[in-house]
Amino acid sequence: MRIEAVDFYYLSMPEVLDIGDGSQDLLLVRLQAGPYVGWGECEASPLVSIASLVCPMSHSACKPVRDSVLGQTLDDVTDIELIGHAVRTNSADVLQANHTLSGIDIAMWDLLGRRRDEPVYRLLGYDRAEPRLPYASVLFGDTPQETLQKARGIREMGYLAAKFGWGPYGKGSVEDDAEQVAAAREGLGEEGIVLVDAGTVWGHDLGAAEARLPALEAQRVTWLEEPFVSGALDTYRALAEQSGSVRIAGGEGSHNEDMARHMIDHGGVGFIQIDAGRIGGIAPAKRVADYAFRRGVTYVNHTFTSHVALSASLQPFAGHPARSICEYPVELKSLAWDMTVEHIERDANGLVNVPEGPGLGLTPNLEGVKPYLLDVEIVVGGKVLYRTPELVA
Amino acid sequence: MRIEAVDFYYLSMPEVLDIGDGSQDLLLVRLQAGPYVGWGECEASPLVSIASLVCPMSHSACKPVRDSVLGQTLDDVTDIELIGHAVRTNSADVLQANHTLSGIDIAMWDLLGRRRDEPVYRLLGYDRAEPRLPYASVLFGDTPQETLQKARGIREMGYLAAKFGWGPYGKGSVEDDAEQVAAAREGLGEEGIVLVDAGTVWGHDLGAAEARLPALEAQRVTWLEEPFVSGALDTYRALAEQSGSVRIAGGEGSHNEDMARHMIDHGGVGFIQIDAGRIGGIAPAKRVADYAFRRGVTYVNHTFTSHVALSASLQPFAGHPARSICEYPVELKSLAWDMTVEHIERDANGLVNVPEGPGLGLTPNLEGVKPYLLDVEIVVGGKVLYRTPELVA
Numbered sequence: 001m002r003i004e005a006v007d008f009y010y011l012s013m014p015e016v017l018d019i020g021d022g023s024q025d026l027l028l029v030r031l032q033a034g035p036y037v038g039w040g041e042c043e044a045s046p047l048v049s050i051a052s053l054v055c056p057m058s059h060s061a062c063k064p065v066r067d068s069v070l071g072q073t074l075d076d077v078t079d080i081e082l083i084g085h086a087v088r089t090n091s092a093d094v095l096q097a098n099h100t101l102s103g104i105d106i107a108m109w110d111l112l113g114r115r116r117d118e119p120v121y122r123l124l125g126y127d128r129a130e131p132r133l134p135y136a137s138v139l140f141g142d143t144p145q146e147t148l149q150k151a152r153g154i155r156e157m158g159y160l161a162a163k164f165g166w167g168p169y170g171k172g173s174v175e176d177d178a179e180q181v182a183a184a185r186e187g188l189g190e191e192g193i194v195l196v197d198a199g200t201v202w203g204h205d206l207g208a209a210e211a212r213l214p215a216l217e218a219q220r221v222t223w224l225e226e227p228f229v230s231g232a233l234d235t236y237r238a239l240a241e242q243s244g245s246v247r248i249a250g251g252e253g254s255h256n257e258d259m260a261r262h263m264i265d266h267g268g269v270g271f272i273q274i275d276a277g278r279i280g281g282i283a284p285a286k287r288v289a290d291y292a293f294r295r296g297v298t299y300v301n302h303t304f305t306s307h308v309a310l311s312a313s314l315q316p317f318a319g320h321p322a323r324s325i326c327e328y329p330v331e332l333k334s335l336a337w338d339m340t341v342e343h344i345e346r347d348a349n350g351l352v353n354v355p356e357g358p359g360l361g362l363t364p365n366l367e368g369v370k371p372y373l374l375d376v377e378i379v380v381g382g383k384v385l386y387r388t389p390e391l392v393a
Numbered sequence: 394m395r396i397e398a399v400d401f402y403y404l405s406m407p408e409v410l411d412i413g414d415g416s417q418d419l420l421l422v423r424l425q426a427g428p429y430v431g432w433g434e435c436e437a438s439p440l441v442s443i444a445s446l447v448c449p450m451s452h453s454a455c456k457p458v459r460d461s462v463l464g465q466t467l468d469d470v471t472d473i474e475l476i477g478h479a480v481r482t483n484s485a486d487v488l489q490a491n492h493t494l495s496g497i498d499i500a501m502w503d504l505l506g507r508r509r510d511e512p513v514y515r516l517l518g519y520d521r522a523e524p525r526l527p528y529a530s531v532l533f534g535d536t537p538q539e540t541l542q543k544a545r546g547i548r549e550m551g552y553l554a555a556k557f558g559w560g561p562y563g564k565g566s567v568e569d570d571a572e573q574v575a576a577a578r579e580g581l582g583e584e585g586i587v588l589v590d591a592g593t594v595w596g597h598d599l600g601a602a603e604a605r606l607p608a609l610e611a612q613r614v615t616w617l618e619e620p621f622v623s624g625a626l627d628t629y630r631a632l633a634e635q636s637g638s639v640r641i642a643g644g645e646g647s648h649n650e651d652m653a654r655h656m657i658d659h660g661g662v663g664f665i666q667i668d669a670g671r672i673g674g675i676a677p678a679k680r681v682a683d684y685a686f687r688r689g690v691t692y693v694n695h696t697f698t699s700h701v702a703l704s705a706s707l708q709p710f711a712g713h714p715a716r717s718i719c720e721y722p723v724e725l726k727s728l729a730w731d732m733t734v735e736h737i738e739r740d741a742n743g744l745v746n747v748p749e750g751p752g753l754g755l756t757p758n759l760e761g762v763k764p765y766l767l768d769v770e771i772v773v774g775g776k777v778l779y780r781t782p783e784l785v786a
């Protein structure tokens with residue numbers, strides 16, 4: 001059957017704060033083919049992705065994303081690959097297009113899973129989904145004391161692993177950062193898995209990252225994430241070659257498969273972190289997961305928004321060995337939590353399981369998120385190119 | 394003084410054709426600081442770049458581009474660097490942001506040059522601008538016969554070099570492509586410099602490109618451009634290692650400095666082609682030009698739209714040795730030609746000179762392009778985020 005509708009809904013908290021919290025807004029995608037509906041989510045900047053869905057054509061390699069999707073056949077996983085390829089080709093010069101494609105790709109997998117009554121991971125070829133040890137993903141406190149309290153709270157909630165990121169880390173002195181990491185370790189306990197996310201704070205500054213390594217090693221931090229901007233491959237490589245027991249993690253900024261491969265091959269990361277909502281969806285994310293596995297690099301999801309995005313980002317490596325961990329945001333804004341009826345909660349062993357329901361295994365809570373809906377209208381040359389459609393199942 | 398206004402104008406041909414012609418629309422940028430005005434141009438997809446200029450903040454690394462520009466000090470070239478850095482940091486997760494920044498950066502250089510009564514290339518540290526041998530940049534004809542006629546016409550216009558690209562090339566058989574290249578050589582003559590642009594047609598398919606090498610070598614083609622998609626670094630490298638006398642060219646898709654460096658270091662290109670309207674403007678383009686020069690790789694502009702974009706893309710390598718060539722589009726749509734009062738025309742020796750007037754050295758022809766102006770309005774949650782301002786000097 002053919003894709004008859006691709007609708008985008010911009011949902012946002014009433015107030016968006018100037019902090020590194022990606023759960024403050026989201027772009028929900030609804031895809032319809034025949035009687036079936038699938039749901040997805042795009043990272044990031046909802047308005048820009050909406051614009052790329054409907055923008056007028058500039059030339060043959062600069063077309064609106066919608067033109068490569070609407071009316072296309074969607075009966076099998078190979079159709080998803082074909083549509084993704086068409087978007088990448090026809091919208092090659094629309095820089096935003098891969099973020100936009102991501103939510104559409106996710107919705108196509110969800111739709112196909114619902115139609116086949118199979119979870120997405122089975123459509124990807126995995127027999128079963130391994131439970132994952134979730135790491136609680138939170139922002140650093142403004143002070144070491146605040147970080148200590150956060151870490152203690154996380155431990156009390158039963159998490160064995162936690163990632164602290166952004167906030168003041170990397171912006172003050174080496175000693176300030178060492179105190180922050182020591183507070184995280186103290187709060188999480190000697191047995192805890194401590195991860196640190198520098199949020200690209202050092203740009204291309206190798207020396208700034210090197211200066212933090214001794215404290216990270218002393219606190220037995222498992223990984224240092226995003227010391228540099230996405231694509232600073234040679235700087236990543238130089239740090240990875242001297243980071244000792246601290247592995248380097250990165251890749252969330254990858255907006256195509258090549259970028260992720262380069263982080264592995266040229267950047268030397270030990271953990272490759274992929275957001276299915278950015279890289280172009282589940283299809284390219286799965287190819288990166290396969291590639292990472294062959295190269296001995298651990299694939300981990302990047303997720304900092306709703307459980308639609310969490311389920312989508314867990315699928316590509318669902319069948320990878322059970323020992324690996326997964327990102328699990330625990331400071332979600334109400335919008336991101338309210339987005340779904342069901343939630344991916346820890347089981348009795350404290351592990352996270354990929355939903356077993358069809359598709360992504362989650363039901364969008366449309367009534368619940370209606371208060372967050374922002375109506376968008378885009379008019380070009382007197383023609384309405386986009387007007388937020390009614391939010392219906 | 395401070396930047397008081399950043400205005401974007403979406404200009405388009407009445408009809409945009411589904412061909413590889415980037416001159417069918419453009420996004421004109423007007424920047425004002427005190428009594429001074431500067432002009433720039435963004436590639437590509439005007440509506441998407443406008444959306445990224447004004448989009449609501451999603452989180453601390455996902456802000457509208459405008460927020461890092463309006464109100465900032467612009468007195469010196471270091472201010473341009475600071476503003477560029479701020480955009481890259483504050484809008485890191487807005488994928489489109491580097492295209493948007495590009496036009497703003499170009500307008501900042503133009504403004505500063507006008508204020509100092511100096512051409513941009515002097516602000517970049519070059520004492521003089523070398524004349525360039527222009528290559529006429531055109532699309533392949535639909536048939537070898539048509540390409541032959543195009544090539545003859547180009548030769549009659551006095552061009553010694555020409556690039557043929559897109560159209561049917563790479564989509565048919567190896568023999569078809571060989572005939573197209575032979576037609577280009579025949580039309581341009583034995584002494585002509587023939588360049589071929591595959592327009593990323595082979596994706597990641599090394600074999601498809603390899604199969605075309607014998608015909609390219611037989612016709613003494615100087616470069617094969619963009620055989621693969623931007624960022625297929627390892628595929629570029631593999632082709633470059635066996636392409637013999639045919640050098641590999643690429644890089645126009647680079648939307649940041651890292652990508653361009655990787656094309657040189659990991660992709661092994663012999664010519665690095667940078668569009669100042671995509672890479673983030675003249676500032677990062679100049680750094681790439683310096684890097685390429687040190688690495689023995691020839692920097693060439695990528696330009697397929699107005700002479701505002703042409704002047705901007707010629708500045709970063711203006712002081713490089715005189716023997717190098719420059720892209721010069723000769724099939725511009727009327728919009729791109731009408732965009733400026735003055736034009737960068739060949740001199741008596743058939744060479745192209747960077748304008749010596751202040752800034753980019755060109756005057757926007759505002760009355761001339763008003764018929765092409767498309768009014769844009771973007772409303773989110775009942776708030777007008779963007780409405781095309783009046784087009785005034």
